[in-house]
Amino acid sequence: MWEYTDKVKETFLKPKNVGEIPNADAVGEVGSIICGDALKLFLKIDKETGKILDAKFQTFGCASAIASSSALTEMVKGKTLDEALEISNQDIADFLGGLPDQKMHCSVMGREALEAAVANFRGEPLPQKDEGKQVCKCFDVSEEKIRKVAVENHLTTVEEITNFTKAGGGCGECVPQIELILRDLWSLKPPEKPTTPKRLTNLHRIALIQEIIESEIRPGLQADNGDVELIDIEGNKVTLALRGMCTGCMMSDITLKGIQQKLREMVGGDIVVEAYQ
Amino acid sequence: MTTIYLDNNATTPVAPEVLDEMIPFLRDLYGNPSSMHTFGGQLHRKIEEAREKVAALLNAHPEEIIFTSCGTESDNTALMSAVESLPRKKHVITTRVEHPAVLNFCRHLARKGCRVTYVPVNNLGQLDTDFLFRAVDDDTAVASIMHANNETGVLFPIAHIAEKLKERGVLFHTDAVQTAGKLRLDMKSLPADMLSLSGHKLHAPKGIGVLYVRRGTRFSPYVIGGHQEKGRRAGTENVASIIGLGKACELAAQFLQKEASYLKVLCDRLEGALLQACPDARINGDIENRLPNTTNMSFEFIEGEAILLRLNEFGICASSGSACTSGSLEPSHVLRAMGIPYTAVHGSVRFSLSRYNTEQEIDRVIEVMPGIVRELREFSPFGREKLACPPE
Structure with a gap:
């Protein structure tokens, strides 16, 4: 219902x-x-x-x-x-x-x-029907209408187009065509994710790691009265010292693994995090 | 406002006798039938008693009854088993008007490399059996043909089909979800290899189904795990629902004959009165070969969802094959396969009755429906010329 x-x-x-x-x-x-x-x-x-x-x-x-x-x-x-x-x-x-x-x-x-x-x-x-090319045969929807409704209502997915115009809701044959129209329509928008990661220089890499530790990692640990300090970066090896409540915490291994995971996601898959002895 | 429930092909109320029978198994007898201790193990006997009652309704052997979780699981299992146990055969036959449990599973099989033939129906919803028999070849593993259509109630001649397919050595499965408990099913005389039924369509609860598998039929389980159901369907038994289904089958067997004629009288009364009171109304489907409880009517120039929501204001529950009620934008695949004009498909309403419906309830529908149709027609831009002119 x-x-x-x-x-x-x-x-x-x-x-x-x-x-x-x-x-x-x-x-x-x-x-x-x-x-x-x-x-x-x-x-x-x-x-x-x-x-x-x-x-x-x-x-x-x-x-x-x-x-x-x-x-x-x-x-x-x-x-x-x-x-x-x-x-x-x-x-x-x-x-x-x-x-x-x-x-x-x-x-x-x-x-x-x-x-x-x-x-x-x-x-x-x-507007004559044949002026705008017919996209959806099942519901007789033109390309012009799809573009117009998409712009007016900020629609970006085929599902939304179907909800607003019915196009694509019948046999589904026109779905790839609607995808193309949407891609064309919104192509001015910058792509959300760069497709290939840029190669980082050592300097950039170090700066990026520092920034992630400052803005992404420390606030979370500090919230639990813990902290972390960046000791050194050597190639792909990042040496950290846990501080505050994190010192001697039974979960410290897991904390370091979590930081490593985060850095791998955001900097590079080869990062290894080690505890400062 | 009291509810007038005329949507029994969607689901039925649990019979009070069924509920009473189930309660102890939900409250106190919660053991696992597979356990070694008496507390759990005693339930095994109870399940077998229920199995005997289901078998009795179908005039089958208890060993041929496999409990599943629903009609859909039974349908999926039947098709999968047929295809898996005949790995060299890659052809499946079904109809264009099957329930999605069969239809979409066949599409799934097609994606896995099977060839699927969809047998058409005519404008009365009758199956083109010649087309079906012509489609059979040496590669055909299984044909799955429903007994009665859920939307129109139209019955297919499954006895004749089963006979012919047996001669050709093709496995035959029938989805009897809409007929079990409504019409007599006799597996001693009906040569079908597999048959599905669903508990909640015959006054048992939701979540319990049955797959009948004839003794000697090659079978391959779909749900894999423990040894339950003799290794044919794994998973701890839904004890209370199995007990409930047993009771529901017992009641159905008891009422079957009387109920069918009672429902037919009510259904005919409803249909006749609405045809007379609502201009441009029509019946969809073959009224000569139809379930006694189902009528599918179309009211031209108006839309089904609007009719249902107006009926809802009077507490009347029905369903429609219109696009707006299907959850997709396409109207009923069944009515379209029958070649019913779009104008009529969008304005289709299905009333499906059960033994709990009364004459008063039907009279209430007859009382309010013409007003609803008249009002919605006044809103509609279509059919006005027709209404203004005297009938030809």
């Missing part, structure tokens, strides 16, 4: 603004019955001021689709078209106290219906 917020449940059970507006000034239609959800948005617009006087919807879909549609109509009423276009899918989700991750596509559908209605009113042609 989905973890819907009370607001989602309440809105689903008693949605506002259900129905159609006869002679509506704008109609936006998105989704399809095959994909499992569809939304038809009707707007009454004041031609002078561009304000949305009334909004109604008809929705085929699950509880969160109906709740998102109701939320959208409540949010746009009284706003000008430009103001209304500021509403993001996240705003719709927030209005409902949040949506389960896998249901975020319902809020995206709301946002799309609004865009479609405004385009309809302004007489702008809707």
Whole structure:
């Protein structure tokens, strides 16, 4: 069972603004019955001021689709078209106290219906389907939509893309393609981990070990009234002296092993830690 | 608000008689049946008594009953055993509408190098048996064909299939999780080599299952460890649940005939009334060959999750094959395999009954369901032209 917020449940059970507006000034239609959800948005617009006087919807879909549609109509009423276009899918989700991750596509559908209605009113042609390359055949999702939703919602994984657009949630054939799109989209971001470790000079190596001992190791030991002192570094051999409560502690061997492990991870796999005699 | 539980193909309530029988084994008789001392060792006898009761329900020999942890384990074990004990044969046959316990295990076998044939069904959910028999070749190790489909309740002619496969020398396993306790199963006349059943579908608790393995069938265990179940399924016995399953099987055997006709009356009543009260409703599956307790209906132009959550407001529990309820974005693989139009798949609802359901409960559903359908249709952008026009 989905973890819907009370607001989602309440809105689903008693949605506002259900129905159609006869002679509506704008109609936006998105989704399809095959994909499992569809939304038809009707707007009454004041031609002078561009304000949305009334909004109604008809929705085929699950509880969160109906709740998102109701939320959208409540949010746009009284706003000008430009103001209304500021509403993001996240705003719709927030209005409902949040949506389960896998249901975020319902809020995206709301946002799309609004865009479609405004385009309809302004007489702008809707972006042609073939303009953006179709990526997901199961749910008819274009590359353009994936890029747009990814940027707007800072999505970095295929799973997130599926939650927000459904793309990749059917046969899964397009998953590698979505991965490529995401890699391309976020490629400006610096890679998190350098792929090959740089060769350290002796000087760098010593400085790095000193720094790790100061910032990573000593605070932990000091918290237990212990301490450690760096005595010498010779090649890959690091000589340490345990101090304070660590002196003569039965666990001292384990403490040194732990430090060695840490240094191996952060400096090099060949580090050997020895106790100062 | 009282609960009206119509989701018995998902799980059933534990029968009070079953619970009573189990309690001493949870509270006082906590020994290990493998122990040398009487305190534990005496339980061994109790397990054998339960095994006899399960065997009686299936008209099988107690030695042919292996206790497992669930239906899924039974299914996995059956397939794995067949493939492992016939290492030279690399072909497996199943259906497109199996439970994931079989379907996904077959996909797993395919990744391990097996060739898998998925037998299709027609739009009534009936199996294409000609396709099945044509698929059999010298390389075929096993065919796993369910007895009744969990979503639609449609029955497959497993007696006929078992007969034919026996002639061809192919091992036959059937997942009878939905039929055990609901329909008579007679392993003396049904020539299946292996059969799975699950405790919690017949008023025993969750966490107990059975794999029937015909005497003389080559068998290779799946769970490896101790000597329990004569070395065929390791792991300390789930004593209380085994006792409970024994009792549940005894009750099922006792009620079987009467229960089936009682459930059919209730189910037909529900179905008939809803078909009449809800325009554009349809039944999915072959109503002539179906479990007595299951009806799968579609309400066009509206979505299943929305229907279920509205029913939930009245305490009514059912399930749906819609995408939004499946945990994935794809709707029911069963209804799609049947070629049911997407519009109907998304609006499908399954009601599955048990002996604990009453006429009053069914009447309550008949009372509230049309209103729910009407209201959700008012929300929907689809089917409006149709509703406005008089029927053709």
